Structures are given as C-alpha cells and as structure tokens.
Amino acid sequence: MSFDSDVLIVGAGAVGLACGYALARAGREVLVIEKGPLIGEGISSRNSEVIHGGLYYPTGSLKARLCVEGRRMLYDFLRTHHVPFDKCGKLVVATEADEEERLAGIMAQAEANGVEGMVALGGRQARSLEPQLRASAALLSPESGVMDSHTYMQALEGRIADTGGQVVLNTEFLGASPLPHGGLEVRTGPDEMTLTARALVIAAGLGAQKAAAGIEDYPQADIPKLHYGKGIYFALSGKAPFRHLVYPLPIQGALGTHYRRDLGGVARFGPDLRFVEAPEYAVEKTRVGSFYETIRRFWPDIPDGALMPDYAGVRPKLHGPGENQPDFRIDGPDAHGIEGLVTLFGIESPGLTSSLAIGEEVACIIAESA
Numbered sequence: 001m002s003f004d005s006d007v008l009i010v011g012a013g014a015v016g017l018a019c020g021y022a023l024a025r026a027g028r029e030v031l032v033i034e035k036g037p038l039i040g041e042g043i044s045s046r047n048s049e050v051i052h053g054g055l056y057y058p059t060g061s062l063k064a065r066l067c068v069e070g071r072r073m074l075y076d077f078l079r080t081h082h083v084p085f086d087k088c089g090k091l092v093v094a095t096e097a098d099e100e101e102r103l104a105g106i107m108a109q110a111e112a113n114g115v116e117g118m119v120a121l122g123g124r125q126a127r128s129l130e131p132q133l134r135a136s137a138a139l140l141s142p143e144s145g146v147m148d149s150h151t152y153m154q155a156l157e158g159r160i161a162d163t164g165g166q167v168v169l170n171t172e173f174l175g176a177s178p179l180p181h182g183g184l185e186v187r188t189g190p191d192e193m194t195l196t197a198r199a200l201v202i203a204a205g206l207g208a209q210k211a212a213a214g215i216e217d218y219p220q221a222d223i224p225k226l227h228y229g230k231g232i233y234f235a236l237s238g239k240a241p242f243r244h245l246v247y248p249l250p251i252q253g254a255l256g257t258h259y260r261r262d263l264g265g266v267a268r269f270g271p272d273l274r275f276v277e278a279p280e281y282a283v284e285k286t287r288v289g290s291f292y293e294t295i296r297r298f299w300p301d302i303p304d305g306a307l308m309p310d311y312a313g314v315r316p317k318l319h320g321p322g323e324n325q326p327d328f329r330i331d332g333p334d335a336h337g338i339e340g341l342v343t344l345f346g347i348e349s350p351g352l353t354s355s356l357a358i359g360e361e362v363a364c365i366i367a368e369s370a
Helices: 014-025 062-080 097-112 123-129 149-162 205-213 285-298 351-369
Strands: 005-010 030-033 090-094 119-122 137-141 145-147 166-168 172-178 184-189 193-202 227-236 245-247 258-261 267-270 274-276 307-317 329-331 341-345
Touching: 005 014, 014 030, 014 149, 014 193, 014 351, 062 145, 062 149, 062 351, 090 097, 090 123, 097 119, 097 137, 119 123, 123 137, 149 166, 193 205, 193 351, 205 307, 205 341, 227 285, 267 285, 267 307, 285 307, 329 351, 341 351
Parallel strands: 005 030, 005 193, 030 166, 090 245, 193 341
Antiparallel strands: 090 137, 119 137, 172 184, 184 193, 227 267, 227 274, 227 307, 245 258, 258 267, 329 341
C-alpha cells in the first residue's frame, strides 16, 4: 500500500522537530504538522533554555539516559549548525549546613548517571567562582549551559527540509484510525483533510492527551492524566550577578526557582511551580515577594525593586500537587497495541536538552514497528 506520508509528526516544538530530524536522517519521508502559525510557539517558547547535565534523575530512567545522551548530541548539533549557546556551567547550592547531605545525594546520583566533570565545592570554593553567592557548599556541573532554542528549532526545520520533508503550519490534528493492513488514516483541520501515514508520532506537548484520545482503538485508560504546572519568571534590572547558572536544591516535582544569565546578558529567575486548571500566561506581580525570599537565600544582596515581571510557561506534568515527578512517557506499540504509533506524554524538563535523544528513541521504535 502507498501512503501520503511515510511518518507524520504532530507538533512542531523542539521535540517534534527533533523527532522529524532523527527520522529524516534514518531515511524516512517526514511530514510535521503544527496547529499554530509558527514553529515552537508552545512549551518550547516558554522555558529556561537551559542545557541540563543530567544530575537529578533516577538512574535507568528515560530522563537520566536521554538527558545525558541528548546533552552530548545537542552540543555537537549546536556547534555544527552555528546555533548560539554558552557552556557556562551550573552551581547547585546548599545555603545551610543541614542541606549538604541532600547535595551529596545529588552528587552520587550524577555520578551514577554518568555525568562528566562534576566537582564538589566547599562554600569558600564556590564563592571564589561567584563572589556574590551565599553557599555553605555547592556542586559544579561544567557540562550545563544555556542556548538559543528558537535558532535551534529553525536549524532542525531546515535539516528536515533538506531531506525533502515538510513542516506544515496552521494544520490541527483532529484524529486518526488504524488501517487494516498497517499505517493510519489521519484527519487534520481546518479543512477536514484526510491523509494516510505509515507511522504517526504524537509530540503535541500540552495537547498530547487530547490527541491520543482522538485515535481510534487507543486504550483510553492508558492515557495519563494531564496536570498544568505553571511557572513564572522575573527579569533583573541591572547587571547580572553571576556567570554560572545557580540552582537551589530541588523542590518536590520541580528543580526550583533558579538563576540564569541569557545569551543577551539579561539575568532571569524562575520558574516557580503552581498547578492551574487550564493554561494561562499572566505573570502575577503579587508573587514577586516569594521570589525575593527564594533568591536572597543564595544572593542576599539583590536590591529591593530589582525584579521585573517577565514571562510564564505551563509544563505538561504527569503528577499533581504533593506528588513526585514521574518519568517521561514514550509509548510505542508494546504499550498501546497500535502498530506504527508513538505517543509522547509529560515531556517537560529536561525535554529540550533530551530532544535529539528522544528523536533517536522514537526513530528506533518506528523502525521496529512500521
């Protein structure tokens, strides 16, 4: 049977485009559809643009493996395709002596995950790197950094086009049905167009659960509940105080409100974590007090009135308030029983860092099933 598309990917964010790039490199004809007017307008446009080392995640988890593999692949891609980045390194800080045991646990986890170059620092050593930092101890992750995620996505789009693939905007996924002899029939909007694909990848971020629910024969009980984890950011007026990324110890369900200096030299803090009923992107000025409280634990000298509302993002979390953060979900036919289909759920941090490795993972599943 001939198909209109070899592989159709739903979602033109960093992960969807990375899947398209991996599949195109594997010789597949790729079609990426995006309901919005631009690539990367969803989760990918509202994150920290941090390149994560892979410190925190349970050994053997998808997050641990794909973050470490993806980060190595990512730096190579950024260099090769002239995408701006800054391998500035990250300090994870304990601000009190009673936090140092948790810091040691993160160090052990990082080493178990194969993270290169980790260094345990005393408070004086940490302050020699960042004189304005308050820390009783710290970990240095030299493999961490920041990047230009939009230029990265443009580069991925370009590589897909170079292989004859397409990224089609303003095209919404409406549903799909498995075909009797393999492949899927896919329905798209706004004009109710139908086309066939040998394989289908759902990389729709906040829309992944809705997309999966629209696939005929998909086991509805296996679709994880979506929780909206909102995080806001504040920018600093004035000179950036640190060169390194600075992270406090993780909070339950997230890495905590951290500091970064972006590629333009602007200092930003965030995101916090608050669960909301639906995506919304207001930056509530009333939350600035909690930001000052958090920041002053590791930067006591932040001036009053220095924080300005910046932007907000919403993460597609698979856990609710008070629950631990679960692993990525990359479900192939072994999970849902539909040949040629891969669904991705809960691809939040470190999804950007992991994106190229996620793409390779998806390509392997597709190679085995379609």
